[in-house]
Amino acid sequence: MADRIVIIGGAIMGSSLAWWLTDLGHPASDITVVERDSTYAACGTAFTNSCIRQQFGNPLNIAVSQFGVECIRNFQTIMDDARVPPIHFHPFGYMYLADTPEAEANLRRMHGVQVASGAGTRLMSPDDIARDFPFYDTAGLRLGAHGTRDEGYFDGTTMFDWWRRCACDRGVTYLTDTVIGIDTSGGRVGGVTLASGARLGADIVVNAAGTRGAAVARMAGLDLPVEPRKRYTWVFSAARPLDRDLPLTIDPSGVHVRQDGANYLAGATPDMDPAVDPEDFAGDWAIWEDKVWPAIAARIPAFEEIRVTQSWVGHYDYNTFDQNAVVGPHGDLPGFHTLNGFSGHGLQQSPAMGRGLAEYLIHGSYRTLDLTPFGPDRIATGVHFPESAVI
Template identity: 45%
Template sequence: MQASRTSYDVVIVGGAVVGSATAYFLATNPDFTGTVLVIEKDWTYQRSATALSSSSIRHQFSNAINVKISQFGTEFIRNFKENVAVDADTPEIGFHENGYLFLAGDERGADVLRRNHETQVACGADVSLLDPDGLGKRFAWLNTEGLTLGSKGERGEGWFDSVGLLQGFRKKARSLGVEYIEDEVVAINREGDRIVSVTTRGGQVIACGMLVNTSGTNSKVMARMAGLDIPVEPRRRSIFVVDCRTPLGPGVGLTIDPTGVFFRPEGKFYLMGTAPRHDPEVDPADFAVMHDEFETEIWPTLANRVPAFEAVKVVNSWAGHYDYCTLDHNVILGPHAEVRNFLFANGFSGHGLQQSPAMGRGLCELITYGGFRTLDLSPFGYERVVANRPFLEDAVI
């Protein structure tokens, strides 16, 4: 597919949820009057992190700015139809606001939940702390043995249709003049301290005023095409959907065991997984499901924590990838220190979907105004990579 022009003010490489959110906010900002091209190599998005995620949003982070980012995400999702309306065919994203339940298994873990709770409440998040007795009374399906504390999101957290969010961004952006092409960037052409153009597999050389790297697990490859580098690696995570003989009842939230193993309802079934292993980076084209992880780690852990899960049957499974920031588990956002028209939005470490509205808005502000106007996202800047100065996020699942 060929682009209609040979030059654009902004070229976005990667058209999944973060790239399309950026396109959406540029298209809807009356102060931005430039041209935008989004290059996406697979319009089915079948293997994008967006489509293969657990499709959830939470306010329970250890870092205040991450709390605020997801609070904006919740606000955007709640007003989704109004935000992306083009015609009567606005996608439904079915926000299930059941909250997250983090569980601690020792005093150290409880201290972390208390410390995080102070941060979350200071940001206006609605989160409750529950002792083992309180957990048992509120969640009859939960085995509280060995638990010291729980942290429950009461409002603003839950799960939704990730592809619906992506398609809403994309459709609205295209309706307002953003151009999308299905192609792949194979070269980024740099002259000194500026990116001047990209070359696509289809043979086009497309000039750009600004290049935005939202290519997910290919982000390091894209950076290296420009002679740059970032500490981001693909990390694989497998998801399993199970049928449970004894349903847990209504109102169950996304529950995280102290081990990091988690589950949430998925219609009449339950979706289960665990945090990515701290193995060396994987091939981003490797989507093999780690079935041994379910048998040896996920199911035994959850069968102990939720007795009803002793009798389950796997009905579906898939593997996806995190673009994992090895420096501090936070996104690298904004311009390179020297090549200022190369913008990063990489290394979300599993948070990209829920952070996409705020990140798209922030990138739009950088491009339009040269700085952030709403939420100051500068702590995520590339400068911390140069200085090897982590901006840590502890609550990673």
Template identity: 60%
Template sequence: MATGNISSTPSQPSYDVVIIGGAMYGSSVAWFLTDNPDFDGSILVIERDPTYAQSATAHTNSCIRQQFSNPLNVKISQFGAEFIKGFQGFMGNDTRVPELSIQSYGYMYLADDNAFAEQLRSAYKIQRATGASTQLMTPDQISAAYPFYNVDDLELGSINLVDEGYWDGGTVFDWWRRSARERGVEYVAGEVVAMGKNAIGTRVETVTLENGAVIACGKVVNATGPRGAVTAKMAGIDIPIEPRKRFTWIFSAEQPLDRDLPLTIDPSGVHFRQDGPKTYLAGGHADEDPAVDFDDFAMDHNIWQDKIWPTIATRIPQFEAIKVVTEWAGHYDYNTLDQNAILGPHSEVENFFFVNGFSGHGLQQSPAMGRGTAEMLTYGEYRTLDLSPFGYDRIAEGRPFSESAII
């Protein structure tokens, strides 16, 4: 039986690597494994919804930034920018693969009190030391460069106009998946419902699909996004991941701006940016931010009316008259410990690997995290960026990864 052009039955009983989840991260790990000359094993990717209609990948706003407070996150995004801008070359100079770029209108962080201004100054030093082109701006400087902002309540701004902005994440995903399949990675449509471990509980030996198929595995990768905790639980592992709803609106303005709108992070937490030549994108969430059901994608129109639109119109008075063109809700795979990734092997179930918990910055980190996971699966260590600070041990110890720049 096939779903579209993807079978629901694996072609063989055993695989060296079984990746659960075939969206951005499952396909990134699969592709980077095929691109590693030292890996020659078999790979199975299991995707519960091969349309990807409800995946976090499908609902992303597809942006990249280097304005993080932890130098490792800065370096991860720098490789992401390198990969995007050199996409065709990284994909083996395949002439079918398009050349990509980053629409670098920058992220504009706005601080309205001294505490947040100091946080921006501290992060600025880290970013500059790591090679980012971040600039701090006084309210007067913000007004001179972007006269549409209301700066009356601001103390400081922070922006980077190099390799920060929009990129075409959908195309990268499509080509990772397509190229991985062309290189022999098998994708099947199905949902993993159980895992079987060895007698002492140190290895996952099999995964069972809803249709009854039982597949033996050398290593298992959890790339199931907001469902990451459910997948881990099948291996007897608890991780602090839950789906959190995030809303996006595309709107037009009666009076469009005369220059690109940076991705503006208002002190309220609402963010908005340029989308098309005459359209803009806004994002945010409710003040109360509980976990939601996996299939809950309902819009809450009160959030737009009571929070998002008033914030936008206050920050940019020219946006007093705007019209929503389209809107959607998606899910973060939200790490409740520290809103950063959980990566690498489990400390006791040694062949179970995490690629979870990105909390909204997963797409931009997918090149570096996919490459690093492929290295860990192949060599048992990271060979390029040392991603071990994202390891599971900090979860077990309740020791947060330090990163203040969370949106």
């Protein structure tokens, strides 16, 4: 008899997991996804900038992204459904810029990890940068790291939509409701209680609740160091468009900017970066004039004359422990699993993380990528599995 699985959260992580479970043979009739907002209007997936990179400092994160690119490029084949469209992918690369000896040393260290892992990162001197990307002002720079392949923008919304659609078509149940309690009375997971008053029996409960992940964990008597953090995005047009694609550029100021079709997209972390309520999407828009525009105009002088056409605030499900994913079973509560804490990397990591946890739930072990180091028990034991390259 198959395990009854309840997935809390139906955005890209929950839907990836649901689809991969069915693809690996778990009966769809034994899978229920509980999503509090079936419009998905205010979840991390809705506000993502939808990019993927290989420039991480952790080899496992690089491998996770490499499968993500494979999935993006071969999405129709993997889904094996004639209705599924291709995923648009614009591989303009990432460009990390360093202006201090410490930042330069970090880029060199990460470059070694990336090359050893098969990534296409190249280190560039200021002269190299000026030659290949003459729109940058290279004053003060010491080094750049540019991803030459398999990095850039992809259409994550289409990926999410078809995972969800196909999971539903295969018989996965999606409920619009809110989990308000988790049954742990038998020393393991026994089911969940919903705001509607219904109770769902379950052998396995997966916390894929994004920014609400810590609240879900508390229902099970567990601590999860994940909290919502605001991240700002602006889309703008330029009076003098660049003559070539703009890589996703991570300036030493912390501001990032990239190509966005015929326009450009900039993002930033506020200087004061506290945890916020999951419902709080209000913005302190002075950050644009005070920090973001000055930084991008200084680095790319053509951006002195621009017009903002759109802006929004999204949330990271930010892991305060080591800024890395928290994925897998909890040793203290059999049957409870986490798929959370992606700290801004969720969309690009969703293919590998959904597949990996599906493997674990079906087979009792990871079969393709060993995701064990992401396990939540590392938090209780204080063993960090850090990711230093967080934007």
